[in-house]
Amino acid sequence: MSEYRDPEVAKAYLEEIKKTVTQPWSIMEVCGGQTHSLVKNGIIDMLPKEVTMIHGPGCPVCVTPLNIIDKAIHLALEENVILCSFGDMLRVPGSKKNLLEAKAEGADIRILYSPLEAVRIAEDNPDKEIVFFAVGFETTAPANALSVIHAHRKELKNYSILASHVLVPPAIKAVIDDEESKIDGFLAAGHVCTIMGNAEYHPLSATYKVPIVVTGFEPLDVLQGILMVLKQLEGSKAQVENQYSRIVKEEGNPEAQKMIHKVFEIKNQIWRGIGEIPESGYQVRPEYADFDANRKFKIEIPEAPENPDCISGQIMKGLKKPFECSQFGKKCKPTNPLGAPMVSSEGACAAYYHFSGLVEA
């Protein structure tokens, strides 16, 4: 790993970035993992002032709709349900409480790293209903799909997933389409492209004339990605390039894609803080309806309003920086998040709060 964190190479990239830049540019890193890397490694302050990094909507925790979180909490509090989830979903605020609070009230909630563990829990607990909170981008979709395929093959009647999957390319399109948007180039999310490949980005780049560089997450990846975008911008080019070619193949991972398409179909998806984006999410196909918690439990949770003080939508579209929010670091802190970007360390607000000297008391 240290080869992607070499300070001498970093210095060389930074110098080349400084040499390349002649005018102000705004670059959006789409993925929360990249935001995390930028702030954790202090990269933002090392960049020349002409380069503004804008933090995109690529934090799955942040964009999971309030209503689905309320559903997960409701399910978790059911007597015979074990709710399994990735760890950082637990602190995301629902309309009344979060999953950690539900856990303290007695809900059986397990933190897992893989949905396949949830399938095992389902086998071990035939009297319980096991629901996996299947959140994430295209990156986590193959494993979530595989868990359904496994459960189906094992004829498990007590396993289902509460899916809230979001897709990156439609989100990039939505961000560019926003009238207030002022983004000149994109770092696309390397891990997502590992699965899905780069095909969907070519029409985006061509139509909107924006450079898109598929980029990794290590500090040197991010620096190189930024440099590649800047070179295109300064050279008036707009194409898709692959910084992360050691991992990402042009066609992605066809096997994983097959698995996704077997279990999921594309649907319009609500992004928390942003609204509905056409064809930007996955839902479980009717053939696997028995494994779809949404269909299985038929829970109707009324739509609840977001906290009116939270401007997370504007932050995730890159229109505002976290510290431009009146509640940032005041009413809204990681210990008391008003909105989801203050929860996950990949959320722009939490990343700023943790790592930037601006806010520390």
Next chain:
Amino acid sequence: MSDKKIRMQLQCPMPKLDFDVINLGHGSGGVLTNKLLDSGVFDLLSNPILDERHDGAIFELEGKMAFSTDSFLVSPIFFPGGNIGELAVNGTVNDLAMCGAIPKYLSLSFIIEEGLKVTEFWKILVAIKGACEEAGVQVVTGDTKVVEKGKGDKIFINTSGIGSIHSKAKISSKNIKVGDKIIVSGNIASHGMAIMSVREGLEFDSEILSDTIHLNHTIKSLLDTFGEHIHLLTDPTRGGIATVLKETAQSINLGFDITQRDLPIDNQVSSACELLGLDPIYVANEGLFIAFVDESIAVDFLEMLQKDENGKHAKIIGSATEEHPRQVIMESAIGGKRVVSMLPGEQLPRIC
């Protein structure tokens, strides 16, 4: 370590008991309690003060003392590199050592969930005995309670300890001054990741072992040599080194600069952290300490510490500064700067 443990077990054959699991009766104070204690705890941990079997321990001590207490709730109770028994002894021994004290006497309390196997309890007792002998401390008083199934998690242990302050020790965060070097005694994050790897069923080329160990002998020899030039000793257990550094910075009007590249960490532990999305500076340690020492002795201190088995991976990781009071700033691997803050709660693994 492991050789020692096998030897201990050979020397301590399990007593013949007419029960296999501990039940509520063993905490009732009646016949069953006595059976458990007589053939277990008292025999194994025997010493003149404990053997009095009074309501409390009676002993004499002179001079300035340190007194500390800690409760141990680790799950699983057996983990690579140790178990909850030695953790409970080492934890309190180390807390006392961090005060500049020579640990002497411990209290030992068990809260056992009914259903715990006697063989497991015995293993824990043997580990406690071994850890006490190695650290040179005695258990002089204790308590055993049993709670209903579901009201505990196999076994909880509380230990308290007392020890007299080393004649040359002058440990206080108030003594830290600008220029002081910050030294970490070994690889970080091993204990936390040993526990996580068992919980998550992760497998690595070689097992990640907990670093649980008593540090009092190491600390004593450092105090013998460097005395009041050692300004603060602290053990970064829960919350990892980040939390301890931030807490310390907040308690005095100075800041700390640390360098990520200088943080000693085992490669496997580092990979495990990457894999699970955890930041090693927030992961728990058990056999580690951080020393704030006078700049003038820092190099000698480090040299001496590195010769000790418990300090062979020790490194200077940073220094105290007046530039950003109450803040800990870490230079990242690539040379950027970031603020190190406390975690808002439990460190939760990330999705991707």
